[in-house]
Amino acid sequence: MDKKPVNKQDAGKVLLEEISGAAQEQQGKTRIGRILLIPVLAVFTGLVIGGIFIVVTTESVYAAFGQSFGAGLSEALRTVWNSYVALFTGSLGSPTRIITALQSGDPLEVRRAFNPILESLVASTPYIFAGLSVALGFRAGVFNIGAEGQIFIGAATATFVGYAVKGLPAIIHIPLALLAGAAGGAIWGLIPGWLKAKTGGHEVINTIMMNYIAFRLSDWLLTGPMKRPESFNPVSPTILDSAKLPRFFDDPIRFHMGFFIALAIAWVVYWFLFKTTWGFELRTVGSNPFAGRYAGMNVARNTILAMTLAGALAGLAGANEVLGVNHNLAMAFSSGYGFDSIALALLGNSHPLGVVLASLLFGTLRNGATPMQVSLGIPNDIISVLQAVILMFIAAPAIIRTIYRLKQPAQEQPGIHLSMK
Amino acid sequence: MTTQAFHKKIETISPTRERIMGVVFLALAFSIYFFFSRDVASDQITKFELTPGGLTSVLPTWVLPSMGTLNILAIAAAILGGVQLAKGFKRYTNWVLAVVVALFVFGFLVWAAAGKSLNLGGLLSTTLSKAVPITLGALSGILCERAGVINIAIEGMMLAGAMVGALVGSLTNNWLGLLSAVAVGALMGLLLGVLSIKYKTNQIIAGTVINILSTGLTSYISAKFMQRYMEINNPQIFKSFPIPGLADIPFFGPIFFNNNLFIYAMFLFLILLHVGLFYTRWGLRMRSVGEHPKAADTLGINVIRTRYLSVLLGGMMASFAGAYFTLGSVGRFDEVMTAGRGFIGLAAMIFGNWMPFGAFGAGLLFGFADSLASRLAILQIEIPSQFLLMAPYVATMIVLAGVVGRGQAPASEGIPYEKE
DSSP states (O other), X not given: OOOOOOXXXXXXXXXXXXXXXXXXXXXXXXXXXXXXXHHHHHHXXXXXXXXXXXXXXOHHHHHHHHHOHHHHHXXXXXXXXHHHHHHHHHHHOOHHHHHHHHHHOOHHHHHHXXXXXXXXXXXXXXXXXXXXXXXXXXXXXXXXXXXXXXXXXXXXXXXXXXXXXXXXXHHHHHHHHHHHHHHHHHHHHHHHHHHHHHHOOOXXXXXXXXXXXXXXXXXHXXXXXXXOTTOSSSBOOOOOGGGSOOBSSOTTOOOBTHHHHHHHHHHHHHHXXXXXXXXXXXXXXXXXXXXXXXXXXXXXXXXXXXXXXXXXXXXXXXXXXXXXXXXXXXXXXXXXXXXHHHHHHHHTTTOHHHHHHHHHHHHHHHHHHHHHHHHHOOXXXXXXXXXXXXXXXXXXXXXXXXXXXXXXOSSOOOOOOXXXX | OHHHHHHHHTOOOOHHHHXXXXXXXXXXXXXXXXXXXXXXXXXXXXXXEOOOSSSOOOSOOEEEEHHHHHHHHHHHHHHHHHHHHHTOOGGGHHHHHHHHHHHHHHHHXXXXXXXXXXXXXXXXXHHHHHHHHHHHHHHHHHHHHHTTOOOOOHHHHHHHHHHHHHXXXXXXXXXXXXXXXXXXXXXXXXXXXXXIIXXXXXXXXXXXXXXXXXXHHHXXXXXXXXXXXXXXXXXXXXOOEEOTTGGGSTXXXXXXXXXXXXXXXXXXXXXXXXXXXXXXXXXXXXXXXXXXXXXXXXXXXXXXXXXXHXXXXXXXXXXXXXXXXXXXXXXXXXXXXXXXXXXXXXXXXXXXXXXXXXXXXXXXXXXXXXXXXXXXXXXXXXXXXXXXXXXXXXXXXXXXXXXXXXXXXOXXXXXXXXXX
């Protein structure tokens, strides 16, 4: 086979293709395969590397290798197998248990058998919101590294509306609290967006600074104005029942409406980005600000809009956690969603559907990590290692191609090339 | 892009900014008067103890009449503001701003300690020790960014250095611990280099990879081994030793010259990096690679190699900063113990305008905010300490917005170099 010449994309051509939709039609099925190939291989390789890491840090493997090489090898494989079985039965449920539960017909037993998988959906929900936030930013050419802070502020404002606004029916109170969360996050995104558009202060630095301002602010809120009066711990009052997102099953299942709201929001983001003029402008400015400006688009306004919307989405993630799961605001409850969401957005190719799928994966991993920690003593921080490795492979697909001897595609996927200027 | 950067460097201070600064000075002067001076009783006195601790003090306590001092400070700030509005300090504006802010901070201390006593020596001594990891982190950022590679992974590199320093330090001795910490930093720097130079990954994402990876790995090893077996999490810390002669200087001697290895090393690195960057061939090459790699390449400078060397050194510097936590101050490793110091280091780098001594100044300022915050409760001030702790971040955003004059980031940072 002869090599195809690598043609550089120029902005005008991209713009034309976007308008006519020619690119999508041409590529058809192979395109889906190619889009999925790298992420799937990245996740697989991530799991392999995680397995190696587990083996290297397990004492029993060393003991077995001391006896003989064969014993060591089988002990190593057994360790990895046990770990991942524990991870996935912890997050998806054990099939035998589900079958026996269904046969016994005991409702409590059935709920318990299905709890792991529903709990994975609960864990995925904030990831969907936060991943959408970063993905929307990427599409618009801004790097929202501040989802963490926006989640905090969104959670704080939603909590406040949740416990302080009294006497509303749930049908009004829940949307109001969600809106408050979105608004809080939006403000936290608006400030760096505005600073970027008006002064050129880079949003990466500003959102990092905003993260830490948010931490300090919520620290102050929880030890001061929003502190639960009867408590010594920095925790807010519990939100009213009318602000709680409805749950679908009895205890212990925490599966709540937030998941479906997240799916709906993902669809809205898709619709906004790909079916509206505003979304089109956002993406055009994102892929090539010069072309956008040339076409008469207001780059500054789009930057502000993108950061505000990204902030609102991350704020919803915080609101969702408070209204659906925790029912109060505690210190540092967000625990790394903000940085993980960067990995999510990239894994999902900054597309809402991709983000939802990536979130389901990350939620599953995260949910399974705790049972794995309890049963096998493998710290759940292994998940961060997996996520970092996956992120690395997605960001540098050339590494994956080298490992699996894949050919360089004729047309490189447009990656994220944000300049620091 | 580059021509813009060159234009920026000869940019003078605009008349509008001169006026804004004048108003800011006057506002600070009025604040000293209204919030501080009018809040103290006329007969109150402020006592500043001048005992940095450790050595016996030879200086008597500094006693000031609170209100009189505050009024003098307010008048001084107001005069500077008036001159600024009438004539303008031109290119010295930022220095005058620093003076006015210093007056304001001193006024704050006089007010906070009115009728009480505050140990100024202790305050300054903790300021310095809190500034150490921040400044070293900022130096790591400068090393990378001057060569054109953004390093937001300072935090992750610090954590790795702290963990490995504690682990190896407990198993062997603290010197080997420090050495391994620095070696791990070099590895992390290499990873940043491979991702951002070889694979041309977005540098922010490359940094995020390292941050997540390092948080995960260190927490994993800590939870699995170090919290369970205390004997591998119990390193010897480097002891303080006075520098003969200099340590006997009253007041400043004990603050600056009775410290441990890390603080002396910080001063050494500051001087080395400053001289290296601006007075040696190596520094000139590094800066040219960060500003205009193509021109540097044309002149025969190996851009790729220069960048690799810089990120390696940057990684080593960051993990040295991390080792300070376990081998220089706390003496054990805890999960995510750096608590965002790496990101403050990043802020200090920007605040200090990518200059080593600028970063040290910023580090001192941020360290001061930190050590003051922990004393507010003792002085029974009703200002929540969290707001003081926010100050570094807010200040950095203000600097970044160009209110105090735009910083001059290396022109080509964040852009992978492609040889044509």
